[in-house]
């Protein structure tokens with residue numbers, strides 16, 4: 103499988119690996135159709151004292167008890183894995199040897215849906231979590247930068263996998279910015295560890 107290892111060979115050095123053809127076109131198309139039917143929610147977020155809709159739809163699937171709170175105000179309670187999501191989780195584990203207990207979905211309905219600069223460092227994922235991110239549907243720009251550095255741009259393709267390695271969330275920030283281009287739906291699935299005790 104084609105793999106772009108961005109630890110050492112390119113400049114700037116980035117703690118990520120990109121697999122552009124992780125899924126075949128057929129697999130990616132069928133997974134996209136499955137994901138459109140997931141339990142998407144419009145959550146609300148509180149920023150600078152104001153409550154507003156999160157600028158994308160979200161869903162969460164995973165092991166029982168692996169609840170997830172981010173930005174101190176958005177609480178996500180996992181729905182049991184679907185067979186397709188569990189299969190996808192297992193194939194990422196087979197490729198990377200990393201284990202995952204939840205997957206958070208983001209649905210970007212148009213170019214105005216986005217996620218701003220952030221790192222995923224919620225304590226519920228434990229120390230230096232690995233995050234494995236599968237992209238489906240429209241191609242959107244993904245930017246990553248050292249906390250005080252310049253961004254590098256990627257275009258995350260339909261069926262691709264991006265792995266953010268341990269330490270990435272402490273040293274780097276990432277975002278999917280808004281775009282004025284006409285883009286249709288993109289779905290992103292981020293597989294994450296969780297520290298909840300197994301039941």
Ligand SMILES: O=C(O)CCC(=O)C(=O)O
Nearest residue numbers: 208217222244278290292
């Ligand atoms: O949509 C993406 O590619 C990134 C999603 C993301 O940054 C997140 O869920 O924390």
